[in-house]
Amino acid sequence: MIPSNFSYHKATSIKDAIALSQTHGEEAKYMSGGHSLLPMMKLRFASPEHIIDISKIDGLSYIKEEGDFLKLGALTTQSEMEYSPLIKQKYAIFSDAIKLTADPSVRNVGTIGGNIAHGDAANDQPALMLAMRATIIAEGLNGQKSIPIDEFFHGFYMTALEPSDILIEIQVPKAKNRSGGAYHKVERKVGDYATAGVAVHVELDDSGICQEIGIGLTNVSAVPMRLDRGEDI
Numbered sequence: 001m002i003p004s005n006f007s008y009h010k011a012t013s014i015k016d017a018i019a020l021s022q023t024h025g026e027e028a029k030y031m032s033g034g035h036s037l038l039p040m041m042k043l044r045f046a047s048p049e050h051i052i053d054i055s056k057i058d059g060l061s062y063i064k065e066e067g068d069f070l071k072l073g074a075l076t077t078q079s080e081m082e083y084s085p086l087i088k089q090k091y092a093i094f095s096d097a098i099k100l101t102a103d104p105s106v107r108n109v110g111t112i113g114g115n116i117a118h119g120d121a122a123n124d125q126p127a128l129m130l131a132m133r134a135t136i137i138a139e140g141l142n143g144q145k146s147i148p149i150d151e152f153f154h155g156f157y158m159t160a161l162e163p164s165d166i167l168i169e170i171q172v173p174k175a176k177n178r179s180g181g182a183y184h185k186v187e188r189k190v191g192d193y194a195t196a197g198v199a200v201h202v203e204l205d206d207s208g209i210c211q212e213i214g215i216g217l218t219n220v221s222a223v224p225m226r227l228d229r230g231e232d233i
Ligand SMILES: Cc1cc2nc3c(=O)[nH]c(=O)nc-3n(C[C@H](O)[C@H](O)[C@H](O)COP(=O)(O)OP(=O)(O)OC[C@H]3O[C@@H](n4cnc5c(N)ncnc54)[C@H](O)[C@@H]3O)c2cc1C
Pocket: 029, 030, 031, 032, 033, 034, 035, 036, 037, 038, 039, 074, 100, 101, 102, 103, 106, 109, 110, 111, 112, 113, 114, 115, 116, 117, 118, 122, 123, 124, 125, 161, 165, 166, 167, 168, 191, 192, 193, 194
């Protein structure tokens, strides 16, 4: 199907994007890779009157360790994460899971920020962020804010982001020496959204006792879900 008419605006900076969003209000939508937004528009599940393209804003695409965190710039594509040597070496749960997300042509364009900001319980990356106890950094009309991942997903396609907020970074606690994880996805056929999925991250102490565990679930409720009782056990 063909989306309804919209005006296209190309943002040159975060401030420019926020100003455009303020001007056009709730009729505007940010677009990063467009690989969740455009399908929804084609199906007429979404009909924004203004698209604010943030994909060309400089400085929002990076994967780096800094301080106590792995920092992922919002515009980092899923392919960049899949092939990053740092991710493969120290945060393999991401590269393993991303291989199971859609297909290479989607991953080459779809961003990690868009995957999280979309608030779709069927997306794979939110469960990973729950398991890894990530923090979302957003910038909006009142400056920057940090949102713990457990407070980020509010409902079906609803998140803690206000209409003008831009997700700019995801911070994941730095990998500990004896830590690791895995993502298991049940899908009808290769490339499909998950029928269900589970991400597990564990950290062991020197004697091999589990010190920390995170378990995130994909597509088993209206929001990406933490398996609290499983973690307690
Ligand atoms: C055929 C197909 C199969 C797919 N299969 C899977 C799958 O199996 N698993 C999976 O996880 N995903 C899947 N996807 C979705 C894909 O991973 C998307 O690319 C991703 O979810 C969204 O990223 P994007 O950059 O394209 O976001 P966009 O489509 O640009 O945006 C998605 C939403 O987030 C908002 N948004 C985007 N970026 C920001 C930001 N920085 N700040 C605030 N709001 C923002 C937009 O306004 C929009 O509402 C599939 C997509 C397609 C087309």
